[in-house]
Amino acid sequence: MAAAALGWALRAARQVLPASCTRQVRGYYVDWRMLRDVKRRKLAYEYADERLRINAIRKNTILPKELQEVADKEIAALPRDSCPVRIRNRCVLTSRPRGVKRRWRLSRIVFRHFADHAQMSGVQRAMW
Amino acid sequence: MKVEVSSMKKFQQLRKRETNRQTETQREGLGSRASALPRAAEDAQRSKSLKRELIEAVSAVASSLPLNKKQTESDLLAQLRRHEETTDKQKKGGTVNIRNVISDMTIKKESPAQRGVRVSNLISLEFEEDGKRIKPEQLGTQSSDPRRSLKVGKRLNIFTKTSPDTEKAVTAASSPTIWDLEFAKEIAAVTEQPPRNGFEEMIQWTKEGILWEFPIDNEAGMEDDAEFHEHIFLEKHLEDFPKQGPIRHFMELVICGLSKNPYLTVKQKIEHIEWFRKYFEEKQEFLQGI
Numbered sequence A: 001m002a003a004a005a006l007g008w009a010l011r012a013a014r015q016v017l018p019a020s021c022t023r024q025v026r027g028y029y030v031d032w033r034m035l036r037d038v039k040r041r042k043l044a045y046e047y048a049d050e051r052l053r054i055n056a057i058r059k060n061t062i063l064p065k066e067l068q069e070v071a072d073k074e075i076a077a078l079p080r081d082s083c084p085v086r087i088r089n090r091c092v093l094t095s096r097p098r099g100v101k102r103r104w105r106l107s108r109i110v111f112r113h114f115a116d117h118a119q120m121s122g123v124q125r126a127m128w
Numbered sequence B: 001m002k003v004e005v006s007s008m009k010k011f012q013q014l015r016k017r018e019t020n021r022q023t024e025t026q027r028e029g030l031g032s033r034a035s036a037l038p039r040a041a042e043d044a045q046r047s048k049s050l051k052r053e054l055i056e057a058v059s060a061v062a063s064s065l066p067l068n069k070k071q072t073e074s075d076l077l078a079q080l081r082r083h084e085e086t087t088d089k090q091k092k093g094g095t096v097n098i099r100n101v102i103s104d105m106t107i108k109k110e111s112p113a114q115r116g117v118r119v120s121n122l123i124s125l126e127f128e129e130d131g132k133r134i135k136p137e138q139l140g141t142q143s144s145d146p147r148r149s150l151k152v153g154k155r156l157n158i159f160t161k162t163s164p165d166t167e168k169a170v171t172a173a174s175s176p177t178i179w180d181l182e183f184a185k186e187i188a189a190v191t192e193q194p195p196r197n198g199f200e201e202m203i204q205w206t207k208e209g210i211l212w213e214f215p216i217d218n219e220a221g222m223e224d225d226a227e228f229h230e231h232i233f234l235e236k237h238l239e240d241f242p243k244q245g246p247i248r249h250f251m252e253l254v255i256c257g258l259s260k261n262p263y264l265t266v267k268q269k270i271e272h273i274e275w276f277r278k279y280f281e282e283k284q285e286f287l288q289g290i
Helices: A002-013 A032-058 A065-077 A108-116 B007-030 B033-064 B069-092 B098-104 B112-122 B164-173 B178-191 B198-208 B228-232 B246-259 B266-282 B284-289
Strands: none
Touching (some): A032 A065, A032 B266, B007 B033, B228 B266, B246 B266
């Protein structure tokens, strides 16, 4: 059990790279929370179509209610990580869950660090 | 044997014989080979018979001339021998008959554009990395004559035509193995040079896909081969559904939404409808119970 969990963790920690790439095969995410967020995003992408269609049946006034109840049960049976609501836009570099600007996918602290070192293109200190 | 002593007559005879020889050789050159063959035997006889007479004539001439007799004799004999050699060669067909070669050729008229091209080819503006000029290596290789085509003229029969079956077999047998691919990648990696300037860098980026191609094509990467009517008129996919009832109503709404969707391909839309069909088929027993 522990060995399986360890194996799964190792495999999960590995970054998925294309076959032609010759970078190092094992990579690391910043922390486990970031890894779980990555898993959620992947699953959400996989089940996106199905969820859309089942929800189309559910949020309906035309189809009979019994059918909609069945659809409710079906969507609840899907894996919990497949729903997009569980995705959190974390900082890409520090995995900070709060204070993340969407455009740069960076937390406010990292953003300030790069902007002050003039490594953000087109970003300037505001003065007016 | 009667030998005429007077020198003038001898010279005239010699000249006549030489002119005769020349006309004969010319005739042989111009005329057909078939007529030359029976002539060749006659000429051989004639030349042999002439030789004796010529030798006698040569000796008579040499004796009549006030100069060194032996030298004049040897010179004249050498000349006659040369003449005979040329005639023999032409009879055998060894010498290049210029008439045949020139008759097919036409005089080339250089247009001013071609002349300009030729002159500009002499002056090259390309520079090597050292700063020295690259000289025009071969002037003849670049001359392009639009009037001369490749297919005019006699076949040389140097190359044999490869049949298309062998070509197909060759290409089919050598489907690129992994080793071939790896080798090709290695070669590409070794031979690639870092870009010399910004233009080459941009070219490399465009090949990789980092940079778009200009002028920007709005449909770059979009491979939608379907026409607009395949996107909009999707009712033909609704044949398996019941004609009446809430399901039909629902599916018609689905189709209305899909027809207004510009982001999905026709395949994706058909898959969407198929999923619903499968879903409702599975639930049919349940639906009949309602």
